[in-house]
Amino acid sequence: MAEWWIYENWTAEPGGKAIVHNGRCSFCKHGKGIHRDASDRNGRWHGPFENRELAYVPAKQLNRARTDFCSFCVRHT
Numbered sequence: 001m002a003e004w005w006i007y008e009n010w011t012a013e014p015g016g017k018a019i020v021h022n023g024r025c026s027f028c029k030h031g032k033g034i035h036r037d038a039s040d041r042n043g044r045w046h047g048p049f050e051n052r053e054l055a056y057v058p059a060k061q062l063n064r065a066r067t068d069f070c071s072f073c074v075r076h077t
Contacts, residue, residue, distance in 0.1 A: 004055035005031045008062050009043035015065025016043075020055045022073040023048060 003023035010016040021028035031045040046062075049055035052069065060067045 003030065003048035004052045005045050005047035006055055006059045007033070007043055007045055008064065011042045013065065017066040018059040018062045018064045019068055019070050020052055020059050021070045025070055025073045027070060027072060
């Protein structure tokens with residue numbers, strides 16, 4: 001079963017962003033991300049969620065300037 005995660009980044013662009021990722025995405029790695037010892041200085045992971053639609057709702061509720069699906073995930077899942 002696939003799982004989905006939200007990466008909320010409050011420093012990436014003005015107003016921040018919330019990006020929905022598949023757990024198998026190389027940028028997500030089941031909510032661990034690409035930086036092994038990352039802090040929560042720039043953002044944080046939320047999840048897992050059962051499907052991408054269930055992840056999108058709380059992502060939108062984070063009220064960041066941009067809410068979207070990871071373009072890598074969309075192409076590869």
